[in-house]
Amino acid sequence: MAHREFKQKIYAEFARIGNALGSARRLELLDILAQGPRHVEALAAETDMTVANVSQHLQVLRQARLVEAEREGTKALYRLADRHVLDLWLTLRSVAEERLADLGQLRRDVDVYDEESPVPRDELERLLLDRDAVLIDTRPSREYEHGHLPASISMPMEELPERLHELPRDRPIIAYCRGDYCLFADEAVTLLREKGFEAHRLDGGWPEWWAEDRAVVGDPEIT
Amino acid sequence: MAHREFKQKIYAEFARIGNALGSARRLELLDILAQGPRHVEALAAETDMTVANVSQHLQVLRQARLVEAEREGTKALYRLADRHVLDLWLTLRSVAEERLADLGQLRRDVDVYDEESPVPRDELERLLLDRDAVLIDTRPSREYEHGHLPASISMPMEELPERLHELPRDRPIIAYCRGDYCLFADEAVTLLREKGFEAHRLDGGWPEWWAEDRAVVGDPEIT
DNA sequence: TTTTTATTCAAGCGTTCTATTGAATACGCC
DNA sequence: GGCGTATTCAATAGAACGCTTGAATAAAAA
Structure with a gap:
């Protein structure tokens, strides 16, 4: 095979993947799947898309080998193809952060934005070791069950208001959720502060933690 | 700002970057720029595109903040925006490798493909320390000048045939070039073996080496 | 077997992207 | 100032994409 031909072919292969990453809708799907496997219908509900449209986008992601489907009787369960x-x-997100100043601004424009800088992941490990803080997972319980940080308590954002009495007032509370661009943890921090707790949010969320190969509870192995 | 609106906006930002990565032509440009800065015309020549077309693709990459342009009098010098x-x-390439089995096959279908497994980068550092091998850089000299591996000798593929006498016959010769999907090093290895030298190719090339923060010669800082 | 449920496929239509061409800009040089 | 060079802009036609709708499939339930 000639060199030029070889190059054309490999770049076309790489572009298949790039192309799959080139739609906001598909990235949203990917982001949800980063929290754990989902059925088509669940994805459609969470993204306000029609089922057919979701299915179509999933085909694109699947052809780029970014996601895999497994049939469970009448349902199809989708998940990320591997870590x-x-x-x-x-990486894509961090490049975006680095390069697009507007992104940080968008983040700060949100009502519940927590001004204070988040707790670094390394520091969290120290704090938990010393039992100097309580860690809450504010994602929906389904995601908590799929996998969560060690020593974290599941406290989905929608249940939090009624479950405040379960939390200590003598130690700081650290909240995490789906990642840097998920707002559950910010909401939790805002609410807790209003109620007189000391609260902070973790830098990053479940996917960032897991991608760094830190200790986790659950069996989140994608394959 | 409402949550839904926030999400829409950030995913759209991320998708701008994904989208820029979604064209084989643009990836080819990016890959060349990974070797060092270039003028528009040089990019056009190297990719067999019209200048206008290259310019257009560069605008897309620039809007995604993946590349930057600097004006030098009448010319515009493009480079990657940062490391x-x-x-x-x-990362995109390694995911592609991981997931698309056809890629490895394509690689093997090339005439000059070197069957033997390449020398890992860690091993190269040991070999060079012990002066047990000679390292040659088979890229065009312009790229060598922009930055190269320590202790490497510039020996562009086109000059190699006339410069064989400069190479030792009592030590192995290791060749590297632009990376895993560049064929200069494979060509060099093939030629050297024919002429009775012991030759191997390095795993990866300049960009892989540099991305890993290993010692280099030159000032390849992109910004 | 018929019905229900979850998903995928196919067609259609408006929008966006691509490569080409030729014109416009901006700079350096004579 | 006028000319040549390097790059960008603008306009176009054709291909590709995205979303919707409605039908097709395939497994499970009745």
Whole structure:
């Protein structure tokens, strides 16, 4: 095979993947799947898309080998193809952060934005070791069950208001959720502060933690 | 700002970057720029595109903040915006490798493909320390000048045939070039073996080496 | 077997992207 | 100032994409 021909072909292969990453809708799907496997219908509900449209986007992601489907009777369960895909998604996001100043601004424009800088992941490990803080997972319980940080308590954002009495007032509370661009943890921090707790949010969320190969509870192995 | 609206906006931002990565032509440009800065015309010549077309693709890459342009009198010099962009490109490629079995096959179908497994980068550092091998850089000299591996000798593929007498016959020769999907090093290895030298290719090339923060010669800082 | 449920496929239509061409800009040089 | 060079802009036609709708499939339930 000639060199030129070879190059054309490999770049076309790479572009298949790039192309799959080139739609906001598909990235949203990928981001949800980074939290754990989902059925088509669940994805449609969470993204306000029609089922057919979701299915179509999933085909594109599947042809790029970014996601895999498994049939469970009448349902199809989709998941990320492997953790390298998660790396790719997080790398893409961090490049975006780095390069697009508007992104940080968008983040700050949100009502519940927490001004204070988040707790670094390394520091969290120290805090938990010393039992100097309580860690809450504010994602929906389904995602908590699929996998969560060690020593974290599941406290989905929608249940939090009624479950405040379960939390201590003598130690700081650290909240995490789906990642840097998920707002559950910010909402939790805002609410807790209003109620007189000391609260902070973790830097990053479940996917960032897991991608760094830190200790986790659950069996989130994608394959 | 409402949550839904926030999400829409950030995914759209991320998708701008994904979209820029979604064209084989643009990836080819990015790959060349990973070797060092270039003028528009040089890019056009190297990719067999019209200048206008290259310029157009460069605008897309620039709007995604993946590349930057600097004006030098009448010319415009383009370069990668920063090394995170290189990380992204390499991550994309490694996901592709991982997931698309056809890629490896394509690689093997090339005439000059070197059957033997390449020398790992860590091993090269040991070999060079012990002076047990000679390292040659088979890229065009312009790229060598922009930055190269320590202790490497510039020996562009086109000059190699006339410069064989400069190479030792009592030590192995290791060749590297632009990276895993560049064929200069494979060609060099093939030629050297025919002429009775012991030759191997390095795993990866300049961008992989540099992205790993290993020692280099030159000032390849992109910004 | 018929019905229900979850998903995929196929067609259609408006929008966006691509490559080409030729014109416009901006700079350096005579 | 006028000319040549390097790059960008603008306009176009054709291909590709995205979303919707409605039908097709395939497994499970009745």
